[in-house]
Amino acid sequence: MLTRRIIPCLDIKNGRTVKGVNFVGLRDAGDPVELAQRYTEEGADELVFLDITATKEKRKTLVKLVKDIALHINIPFTVGGGIKSVEEIEEILKAGADKVSLNSAIVRDSNLITRASDEFGFQAIVAAVDAKRRANRHSWEVFVKGGSEPTGLDALDWMEKTEQLGAGEILLTSMDRDGTKSGFDLELLKAANNRLSIPVIASGGAGTIQHCCDAVLIGNADAVLAASIFHFREIEISDLKAKMAEEGISVRIINN
Template sequence: MLTKRIIPCLDIKNGRTVKGINFEGLRDAGDPVELAKRYSEEGADELVFLDITATLEKRKTLVELVKRIAAEINIPFTVGGGIKTVDEIEELLKSGADKVSLNSSIVKDPELINKASATFGAQAIVAAVDAKKNGNSWNVYVKGGTEDTGLNALEWMQEVEERGAGEILLTSMDRDGTKSGFDIELLEKVNKLVRIPVIASGGAGTIQHCIDAVKLANVDAVLAASIFHFKEIEIKDLKEQMQRSGIEMRI
C-alpha cells in the first residue's frame, strides 16, 4: 500500500507566507524559506508553494524563491501561481522545483496540460482546482478564487486526468481556512471518477479531519497551512496518530 502524504502549503504574497479564510483576510505567517526548512526537518512528505498574487514580475520572483528553497530542503516540492507556458515550467523545474501546479492557465488553455505532460512527464504536472459549491454541484474558480468559470469541477477533473495531469490538488473554497473539516462529499465524488492521486485541501483543523479525509474519501495526501504555520498541530503528532488509526505513513 502506498503511504499517505502530509503536505504543508505556503501561500506566498510579496515574498512572505500568508494565510486567510475563504481566500480573504490574509495575515502574515512568516518567511517561506525558513518555514520550508522547518517542515522538511519536522517530517513533511512534500511542500507546496503558491504565489497567490499574480504580479507582472511573478515569474522572476518565483524562480529566485525556488532556488533558495531547493538549497534548504531535501523533500519534493511543488510551485504554482501565474505559470502560463512550457518555458516557464521548464525554468522552475530547472531551478529546483519537482512539480508545478497549474490552475488559471489550464482553464484558459487546456492544451497546456497535454504539452507540459508530454514534455516533462505527468509526475511533474499538478492540476490545481479551486472548487466552490453551486447547488448540487461544484464550480471551478480561477484567479486566486475571484472568478467563477462556470465549469463543472467534477467534469473538469476528469478532463485534466485525460489530458495528462499526474495529480490533482483540490481545494474546497467553502472550507478554506475555516478549520471545519475537509469537504468529504466532494472528495469522495472525485475519487470515484479519477485514478490519479488527489490531494485534499481546505478545511483542516484537527487530526481527526485528516484521518477522515483518508479513511472516508480515500485521498492520497492531506494539505494544510495555518494548523502547521501557527503550530496548532505538529507534523510528527499528526503522522503518529494517523498511523495508529491504521493509515500507512512515512514516519
Template structure:
C-alpha cells in the same frame, strides 16, 4: 498500499507566507525559506509553494525565492502560480521544483497540461482546482485567478478532462472550507476519487488532527494538505503521523 502523504502549503504573496479564510483577509505568517526549513526538519512528505498573487498580477512566479526554498528541502517540492507556458514550467523546474501546479492558465488553455506532460512527464504536472459549491446548480464550480473569478466549469468534469489532457495529480482546494478549520470537504473528495484514477491531494478546512484521520478513512485521497494549523504550531507533522499510525492509516 501506498503511504498517505502529509503536505504543508506555503501560500506566498510578494515573498512572504500569508494565510486567510475563504481566500481573503490574508495575514502575514513569515519567511518562506525559514518555514520550509522547519517543515523539512519535521518530516513533511512534500511541500507545496503557491505564488497566490502571480496570476492576478499577470507576472511570473518569484524564481529566486523558489531557489532559496528548494535549497532548504529534500522532499518533493510542487510550485504553482504565474505559469502560462512550458517555458514557465521549465524555469520553475530548473529553480528546484519537482512538480508544477497549473490552475487558471490550464482553464484558459487545456493544451498547456498536455504540452507540459509531453515535455516533462505526467508525474510533473499537477492540476490545481479551486472548488466552490454552487447551491443554485447543485454542483461544485471551478474558480480561477486565486479564487476571485467563477467559471462555468463543473469541478468533477474538469478533473476528468484535466487527467485526460495529461495531468498526473490533482490538488483540489475547497474554497468553502479554506481556513475555516471545520474539516475537509468529504463529499467533494468522495466524488473526485470516484471520477479519476490519479493521486488527489485534499486541501482546505483542516483544523484538528482528527480531520486527517477522517479524510483518509472516508475518502480515497492520496494526500492531505494543510497550512494554518502547521504554520501557527497548532499541529506538527510528527503528531499527525503518529495519530494516523494509531488509527491504522499507512504513513511514511
C-alpha cells in the same frame, strides 16, 4: 498499502507566507525559507509553494524564492502561481521544483497540460482545482485567479478532463472550507476519487488531526495539505502522523 502524504502549503504574497479564510483576510505566517526548512526537519513528505497573487498581478512566479527554498529542503517540492507556458514550467523546474501546479492557465488553454506532460512527464504536472459548492449543494464550480473568478466549469467534469489530458495529480481545494478549520469537504473528495484514477490532494478545511484522518479514511485522499495548523504550530506533523498510523493509515515516519 499506499503511503499517504502530509503536505504543508506555503501561500506566498510579496515574498512572505500568508494565510486567510475563504481566500481573503490574509495574515502573515512567516518567512517561507525558514518554514520550508522547518517542515523538512519535522517530517513533511512534500511541500507546496503557491504564489497566490501572481496570476491576478499578471506576473511570473518568484523564481529566486523558489531557488532559495529548494536549496534548504530535500523533499519533493511543487510550485504554482502565474505559470502560463511550457517555457515557464521549464524555468521553475530548473529552479529546483519537482512539480508545477497549474490552475488558471489550463482553464484558458487546456492543451497546456498535454504539452507540459509530454515535455516533462505526467508526474511533474499537477492540476490545481479551486472548487466552490453551487447553490444546488450537489455540485461544485471551478474558480480561477486566486479564487476570484468563476468559470462556469463543473469541478468533477474538469478534473476528469485534466486527467485525460495528462495531469499526474490533482490539488483539490474546497473554497468553502479554506481556512475555516471546519474539516475537509468529504463529499467533494469522495466524488472526485470516484471519478479519477490519479492521486488527489485534499486541501481546504484542516483544523484537527481527525479532519486529516477523515480526508483519507472517508474522502480517500492520497495526501492531505494544510497551512495554518502547521504554520502556527496548532498541530505537529509528528503527532498527526502518529495518529494516522494508529488509525491504520500508512505514513512515512522519520526518527530524529
